[in-house]
Amino acid sequence: MFRHAMFGVLLAFCGTATVFGAELPGDSIYRLPVALVDQDGRGFSLADRGGKPQLVSMFYTSCQYVCPLIVETMKKTQRALPDADRAKLQVLLVSFDPTRDTPQRLHEVYAERHLDKSSWTLARTETPSVRKLAAVLDIQYRALANGEVNHSTALVLLDAQGRIVARTDKLGEIDPDFVAAVQSALRTR
Amino acid sequence: MKNAALLLAVATFSAHAADYVAVHGGTFASVLPADDKAADVNIAPYRLRSEPVTNAEFLAFVTAHPQWRRTQTARVFAEQRYLAHWSDDVTLGSNAAPDQPVVQVSWFAAQAFCENEGARLPTWNEWEFAAAADATRGDARKDPAWREAMLAWYARPNQTLANIGGVPNVYGARDLQGLIWEWVDDFNALLVASDSRDQNDPDRLKFCGAGALNLRDRENYAVLMRVAMLSSLKAADTTANLGFRCAKPGN
Numbered sequence: 125m126f127r128h129a130m131f132g133v134l135l136a137f138c139g140t141a142t143v144f145g146a147e148l149p150g151d152s153i154y155r156l157p158v159a160l161v162d163q164d165g166r167g168f169s170l171a172d173r174g175g176k177p178q179l180v181s182m183f184y185t186s187c188q189y190v191c192p193l194i195v196e197t198m199k200k201t202q203r204a205l206p207d208a209d210r211a212k213l214q215v216l217l218v219s220f221d222p223t224r225d226t227p228q229r230l231h232e233v234y235a236e237r238h239l240d241k242s243s244w245t246l247a248r249t250e251t252p253s254v255r256k257l258a259a260v261l262d263i264q265y266r267a268l269a270n271g272e273v274n275h276s277t278a279l280v281l282l283d284a285q286g287r288i289v290a291r292t293d294k295l296g297e298i299d300p301d302f303v304a305a306v307q308s309a310l311r312t313r
Numbered sequence: 314m315k316n317a318a319l320l321l322a323v324a325t326f327s328a329h330a331a332d333y334v335a336v337h338g339g340t341f342a343s344v345l346p347a348d349d350k351a352a353d354v355n356i357a358p359y360r361l362r363s364e365p366v367t368n369a370e371f372l373a374f375v376t377a378h379p380q381w382r383r384t385q386t387a388r389v390f391a392e393q394r395y396l397a398h399w400s401d402d403v404t405l406g407s408n409a410a411p412d413q414p415v416v417q418v419s420w421f422a423a424q425a426f427c428e429n430e431g432a433r434l435p436t437w438n439e440w441e442f443a444a445a446a447d448a449t450r451g452d453a454r455k456d457p458a459w460r461e462a463m464l465a466w467y468a469r470p471n472q473t474l475a476n477i478g479g480v481p482n483v484y485g486a487r488d489l490q491g492l493i494w495e496w497v498d499d500f501n502a503l504l505v506a507s508d509s510r511d512q513n514d515p516d517r518l519k520f521c522g523a524g525a526l527n528l529r530d531r532e533n534y535a536v537l538m539r540v541a542m543l544s545s546l547k548a549a550d551t552t553a554n555l556g557f558r559c560a561k562p563g564n
Binding site: 148153252255260264265267268275276 | 354390421433504
């Protein structure tokens with residue numbers, strides 16, 4: 125955790141961002157130093173996700189209606205892929221609500237939702253980083269006084285270098301154009 | 314080792330003191346209700362930069378932090394027009410006076426500047442609270458003359474940017490009105506549905522939680538125009554009249 129935070133600091137000051145030693149493109153969101161922690165308490169940075177295309181979105185676990193739908197839509201998108209492609213796609217959901225969404229809470233939801241261990245990561249980061257991550261993903265959100273979070277929804281597809289290559293705001297059903305974009309990203313190496 | 318030396322240099326540089334004024338905060342009737350219905354917001358005490366950040370100040374920042382120079386900033390953090398009115402990476406030139414507010418800066422660049430002086434961008438509510446004041450009143454928003462003055466500024470096209478140093482408001486903060494638009498920390502929190510007239514039928518599929526933002530005090534176009542403008546931006550965007558100032562929590 126500490127090591128990852130330090131990595132973030134060095135990244136911020138030196139401006140050289142790399143994935144597996146290769147310089148990241150200028151429009152890669154992996155350049156953003158964000159210290160994330162997953163459902164098992166493991167620390168990681170966005171750049172650690174490099175190398176494979178990712179399906180990324182944001183949610184919070186106490187949300188009753190739309191957030192379960194985000195998880196379902198991501199699962200449906202995975203299922204729409206041929207077996208060989210599906211194994212190559214990683215899925216990352218980051219919480220808007222770091223106060224309540226502790227790693228333990230994320231762990232519970234991970235089990236409740238029967239998420240596939242080989243592809244899914246639920247994660248949290250500190251409040252200022254939540255704002256920055258939403259900013260690079262172009263997701264709007266606002267914490268309300270009653271503890272709810274008002275937010276726009278988007279499934280964002282990143283290529284192996286962390287560039288946004290497609291997005292959809294369609295929920296509950298599969299967006300065929302988006303699935304096609306996912307397949308195309310998985311086959312471009 | 315090189316990194317350690319760089320960090321040290323950074324720490325030394327950020328010692329210069331900008332002027333911050335104390336704003337007491339309190340209960341405030343924001344145009345954006347705290348519960349998205351009608352509740353007032355509670356604003357903790359904070360300190361606000363008395364003036365917008367100037368070209369000279371931003372030049373000192375990019376000089377010390379090369380990764381924020383015009384040609385060296387990653388596109389994900391600032392679009393192509395970032396600091397486009399400057400002569401080059403580290404020269405203001407004839408289109409950018411030292412005491413003019415810096416404009417053509419992205420949210421990420423503004424945030425990085427503020428973090429470097431131990432601050433952050435003000436939240437929308439903090440900005441709105443301080444900007445509701447005039448030279449004699451803490452909340453001048455109901456005064457038609459206050460609204461008119463602001464709308465008159467919005468209506469003036471293509472004006473040359475003045476230097477900072479307008480009349481201070483009751484907190485001692487200058488240029489919150491009539492000079493530039495300003496980034497806020499939570500610019501991407503101002504969710505305004507394309508049509509929020511029908512507030513009883515929020516588009517629940519698009520906006521989780523209580524639905525799209527409900528606006529209070531709708532006749533206050535002067536303030537709502539700020540919300541509309543900020544909510545239309547992406548974090549890497551820059552515009553010719555969009556600058557920023559910083560804030561710090563506490564007294």
